[in-house]
Amino acid sequence: MQEPTLLLLTALADAPRHGYALIQEVAAISDGRVKMRTGTLYGALDRLLGQGLIEVAAEEVVDGRARRTYALTGAGREALAAEAGRLRAVATEAERRLTKIRAMLPGNAGSQGRPASGGGLS
Amino acid sequence: MTMPVIGAAPSVALRAALQLYPERYRRERGEELAEVFADTTAAGGRAAVAREVLGLAVYGLRVRLGLTGASAAGRLLALAAPMIAGAVVGATMVPWLATVDRTTRWLAWDDSLGNHVRAFAPPVAALLLAVAALLGRWTAVRATALVLGVIGLSQLGEAVFTSHFDLWWSGYIGMASLPFVAAALLLVAAPTDLLPRPTLRTAGLVLAAAVAGGLLEAAQNWDDTTFPLDRWWVVAMLVAPLLLTFAALRGRTVPTAVGMTALVLTGPGCVFNIWREAHGVSNLLPMAVPAAGLLVLVAVAVHRYGRRPAVAAVHRTA
Structure with missing residues (x-):
């Protein structure tokens, strides 16, 4: 799953949101690193709508302005959960390996010296 | 919500950008796009507004x-993008390496800066393109592919807009330069959000396509102006990839992407050589019309053959 897709699905995970709220949420979730433009956002929304991962939750007029809110579908929730699980497994494994190598580094309590050839971060 | 900050200009620009959307899309989403645009540009300067307008x-x-x-076309282009990028690298490097001696003599005869740029810009751009593709930097891939496309277009322009226009010479230059123009356009057209991440699989695909592209370029022997085209080569180089693209009619994108990538490299050369061997359009038509008809029949057959499982699938799920 591409990062913008993951971020959009995550932004919709807890509540339906409209276009500008999604741009703000994506920026917040990514700590300001990903700033979606309007064209990019609607490209991704159209694709996710086509894939059945999101749906239009409501079309309303707020203060005289058109506003369409989007929500995750069941398939979207499943896809996000699967991707989150995959990322969690990778992160856990990365942490495990880093912890192992840190323990072996000189100066650490319980250091076991240099890792054997072929071991460690393979 | 507030409107953009720099007066009427953004509204004019926004309206112009929205005019590019099909009428139905604009009717359904235009107002929503305009609202989001207004919000995203409310606190931004001219540069932010320009970026948003460009994106829209x-x-x-x-x-x-x-x-x-x-x-489907977007997904196909995104799938083919690493192959096209790799193929462009191979198709640039192989002829350049094969003619290094001639290039060296040429530079010894005229070592002007312009000649050095002409000699080294294509391989340098191709190598940069290779690195960018391997790193998954698709903006850089597109930029370098565009450089190669512009170089190809300028070569074709020189051939066409010369004082003594020669169709044969223009076709000859075209068969070497048009693949790069086509490749650049296809890479730019591929949807950014579907372009692959820099994984080992993508890198392998780029490298394999570079080798295949180099081999295809070498097999075409485009640098030899005297060789008579063997018609079986046309089958291999033109008809075979064309038939692969028919897989799209059955919803199979991988063979279609492979066929399309091969056609980018072989299409112009094959068409030129067929025209050359036929000695003119009048001789070509009696051969080309039945061949085109046959291809259409094959396409129709593939389309009909491919629809049956889809219909069956619908019945199964109903």
Whole structure:
């Protein structure tokens, strides 16, 4: 799953949101690193709508302005959960390996010296 | 919500950008796009407004041309992008390496800066393109592919707009330069949100396509102006990839992407050589019309053959 897709699905995970709220949420979730433009956002929304991962939750007029809110579908929730699980497994494994190598580094309590050839971060 | 900050100009620009969308899309989403645009540009300066307008305009063109991430054509182009990028690298480097001696003599005869740029710009751009493709930097891939495309276009322009126009010479230059123009356009047209991440699989695909592209270029022997084209080569180089693209009619994108990538490299050369061997359009037509008819029949057959499982699948799920 591409990062913008993951971020959009995550932004919709807890509540339906409209276009500008999604741009703000994506920026917040990514700590300001990903700033979606309007064209990019609607490209991704159209694709996710086509894939059945999101749906239009409501079309309303707020203060005289058109506003369409989007929500995750069941398939979207499943896809996000699967991707989150995959990322969690990778992160856990990365942490495990880093912890192992840190323990072996000189100066650490319980250091076991240099890792054997072929071991460690393979 | 507030409107953009720099007066009427953004509204004019926004309206112009929205005009690029198909009427139906604009009717359904135009107001919503305008609202989000107003919010995103409310606190931004001219640069932010310009970026937003450009983004909206580009997506409008994509929607109009059917090249979004949601379309089959968009998915196909994104799938083919690493192959096209690799093929361009191979197709640039192989002829350049094969003619290094001649290039060296040419530079010894005229060592002007312009000649050095002509000699070294294509391989340098191709190598940069290779690195960018391997790293998954698709903006850089597109930029370098565009450089190669512009070089190809300028070579073709020189051939066409010369004082003594020669169709044969223009075709000859065209068969070497048009693949790079086509490749650049296809890479630019691929939807950004579907372009692959820099994984080992993508890198392998780029490298394999570079080797295949180099081999295809070498097999075409385009640098030899005297060789008579063997008709079986046309089958291999033109008809075979063309038939692969028919897989799209059955919804199979991988063979279609392979066929399309091969056609980018072989299409112009094959068409030129067929025209050359036929000695003119009048001789070509009696051969080309039945061949085109046969291909259409094959396409229709593939389409009908391919629809049956889909219908069956619908019945199964109903």
